[in-house]
Amino acid sequence: MIALNVNDQAVRVDAEAQMPLLWVLRDLLALTGSKYACGIGACGACTVLVDGHPVRSCVFPVSHAVGKRVRTIEGTPDRVLTALRSAWIAEQVPQCGYCQSGMLMAAAGLLEFHPEPIDREIELLMTNLCRCGTYPRVRAAIQRAARELQGDRA
Template sequence: MHTFKLNGQPVSVDVEDDMPLLWVLRDELGHTGTKFGCGIAACGACTVHIDGVATRSCVMPVVAVSGKSVQTIESQDDPILKRLQAAWVAHQVPQCGYCQSGMLMAATALLRSNPHPTDADIDGAMTNICRCGTYQRVRAAIHSAATSASSATSSPVQEKQA
């Protein structure tokens, strides 16, 4: 039996220790927002957060997350993820959309660790593969989400002085 937190809620699954977390999430727990892409941790479609760190779930055995916190794209209470989702829509990032949940999870981890990334920071952190090639839109959306966070936390006095 493996117990961990999934999007803030405790869950237990009775599966083999080496079952990849991706399949536990999708097949055992019904969280299908996390996608299968390559199965070798190269594409990033399966990206989730484990204790806040962006991790490729297709090669992560479930035994490695016992007692940890796992966050998927289905998380409802992450303000950074919500800002990014809004920016994704505003910048029309998705084309086919298949890689987007992994992209959003990677971008959320980036903004959590670096609230004001440069283009080089984004390029270094966003190693997910997008067959549609929307990388410029991804970068613009991340900058937009970072800027909207700054605007939301600044006071009206600061905005008038700016």
């Protein structure tokens, strides 16, 4: 058994140490908001936060999450994710939606460590793929959320 903290809940799962975190989240904990797409760490659809850092959970062994805080799209949104979700709606970011939970978690990780990102930083750090081409809207939404969060701090 492996003990984890997922969305501020202590859980125990019957999993091999090398099982990808995504498998644990989706198949053992029924948290299906994190999506499976490429399965090789290339697209970011499976992105979750581990101690605030975006990780691609399809290639992240569950044992590496022990003793850390795992946050998924199903977790109670903190102020960063709340601002991002509002900005996502205002900028009408989602199209088919498949990549969007991963995009939001990657964006949350970005703003956690780069609260005032310039466009170039967003381009370099947001490496998630979107078949619907939402990249300009993602960038605009991150900038909108960053402005809102800066306003909160002022």
